[in-house]
Amino acid sequence: MEKQFWLDRWEERQIGFHLPEVNAHLRKHWSALKLNAGDRVLVPLCGKSLDMLWLREAGHGVLGVELSGIAVEEFFADNALDMQAEAEDVFSSPQAPEIKLHQSDFFELQPEKLGKIQAVYDRAALVALPQDMRKPYVQHLSELLPAGAAVLLVTMDYPQSEMDGPPFSVDEQEVRQLYHEGFHIQLLDSLDVLAGNTRLAERGLTRMMEQIWKLERK
DSSP states (O other), rough: OOOHHHHHHHHHTTTTTSSSSSSSSHHGGGGGGGOOOOOEEEEEETOOOOHHHHHTTTTEEEEEEEOOOOHHHHHHHHHOOOOOEETTTTTEEEOOTTTEEEESSSSGOHHOOOOOOOOEESSSSGGGGHHHHHHHHHHHHHHHHOTTTTEEEEEEEEEEEGOOOOOOOOOHHHHHHHHHHEEEEEEEEEEETTOOOHHHHHHHHHHOEEEEEEEEEE
């Protein structure tokens, strides 16, 4: 999937993946990572997610990574935060200095540019990538994280033939294949999200599970 795909999605306002509220899985399961106040959290492919504000309120420094300049600008504007350039392609706000957004291709990030990261929140990165990009994504993420870093990962499992991604289906077997070399893996929760969701049923889906994972860098 080319970079231009995501830039076009923001330009054309095809951003159904953006949620107008904080993700319920984040609220419920973040404590499972057992982090300390002040630990820095990486949010890859962050868009303009409100989850970053929640993470800041939980006492963390937040480093979002987003390709689209539109998404970066709207994050600050939507939340009434003054946007200022802190360095090349790095933006922050005097009102929320704990949040920095890197307008960058995730795959081009280097560890020295991010500094030390204690955790990752991935609600929309892995599932946004087609299958041939998921292994390189996990490999690059592994290079950015020190041993002991924790990840809260949210995935979706549905018959891929019944709906085009993104978000793509990433089942339990694939999660374990992708992460087993570099991470300890724990399934925290698995939920049927098709029941009662008429919109998904109308798209022809016969099954959809959301799974929440805790990963720890070996």
